[in-house]
Amino acid sequence: MIRFDHVFKRYPNGREALLDLSLEVASGEMVFLTGHSGAGKSTLLKLIALVERPTRGQLIVNGQNVNTISRGKLPAHRRSVGMVFQDHKLLADRTVFDNVALPLIVSGVGEREIGKRVRAALDQVGLLQLEKNLPLELSTGEQQRVGIARAVVSKPPILIADEPTGNLDPELSLEVMRIFRRFSDVGVTVLIASHDLALIDRLASNSLVRRVRLETGKIIRE
């Protein structure tokens, strides 16, 4: 599903974020990226979503070499990658429903279909009753779940999350991780960057998860 082949990423300011990184993630796999901040976890996820482009090397996402994706094809690519952020990135002036509907609106889905799919996504994260609220009226955990609903509403084959539990207490974190696990169980490829090793251990206690540890732009342990 995702294949990094000797990928380098150097930022314009000279920082080497990824150094000769190779990684293969199969369809439906759930992978945790761990490591200190600055190890390259976020960069790795940004390359998948094409927020950044590799400096060198090949990256295949969903069967397509990202180097060949032009600016015009970028939106279509991003629609196949659901993204969850530590700071949720919700639109404060729109309701929960409208926030979750955004990926469907930009891809031209019809009104009735949007209603159905948004409610299905909200139901999956347990927020069906809050669809008319504004994000700021929600708790941090609820906001994060809205972010997850938005990421999965268009049923992308890939779901990436950058520190999705960074601002949550352990119980909420586990709950959020279980939501990700359910998507993985139905075939979605899930990549989660997290430095919360204890949380991953708790999740790993009743199921297998793959862990990839990054340090200074390289994979040091799998």
Added chain:
Amino acid sequence: MKVFFTRHLQTLVGTLGRLSQQRVQTLMTVLVIGIALALPATLQVLVMNARTASGDVNRAVDLSIYLKPGTTVAQAEQLASRLRQRRDVAQVQLVKADDALKQFREQSGFSAALAALADNPLPHAVVVRPAKDFTSAAQMDSLSTEIKQLPDVDIVQLDTAWVERFNAILDAVRRGVWVVGVLLAIGVTIIVGNTIRADIQSRRAEIEITKLVGGSDAFVRRPFLYSGFWYGIGGSLLALLITLAIVALLAVPVRRLAALYGSDFRLVGLDWKNSLVLLGVGIGLGWLGSLFAASYHLRNVEPT
């Protein structure tokens, strides 16, 4: 397809809603556009009216033909009837020397002095009014030249010089209106562009998120284009109102001035055709300004 139109309609209404939320800023932009468009529109109205007015004057210009001394009444009558047959002449009035003297005696107050004259010093005269479609300066000129070559004609008096001068001034002003119009059009485009730029800056986060979830450049740009559309409509409607108000303010003094010259000339505002043109220009400039600004500035708003 239906979804496409629904989305456009939603964006159209949605942007109007957003603009009405930022009332002060929207009002300022619309006000500036309105004033900028009202200036050339008003000038255009005034020039149009001045042309109508000078056309009236032109039509009122008659040719005065003085016949050579010693021309008999019969010869004068013959000339007059010859002139009447011309296609470009509407009306011919023969003023016989005796009648002219009598009239002069009655009106001038020099009757005693005139009585002392042995014979009538006045020649016969013919007043010719050109036909309606032959009142341009060139046509008047050729008419007067032709008349001058007729036998018995001494002097042809044609006072169109000031009309010509006036028309020349009007032409210069009209060109000036164009120059002012083009400059202000550029100004309006820049104003709209600048407003859209500020709008893009303040909605950076929203744009980035929309791009992250797969919004295309066209999708992200759309609300800004509609904002430009609304600015254009608002500005040109305001310009129409301003023009209307100026015409209304000037109507009474202009009518009084015209009355002093014995004319029933009235100031006319923009007709519906020109109003539509103004509206179209306003919308076009709003759209253009937002298109430039949005296409340029949105390229730099990318998620990081």
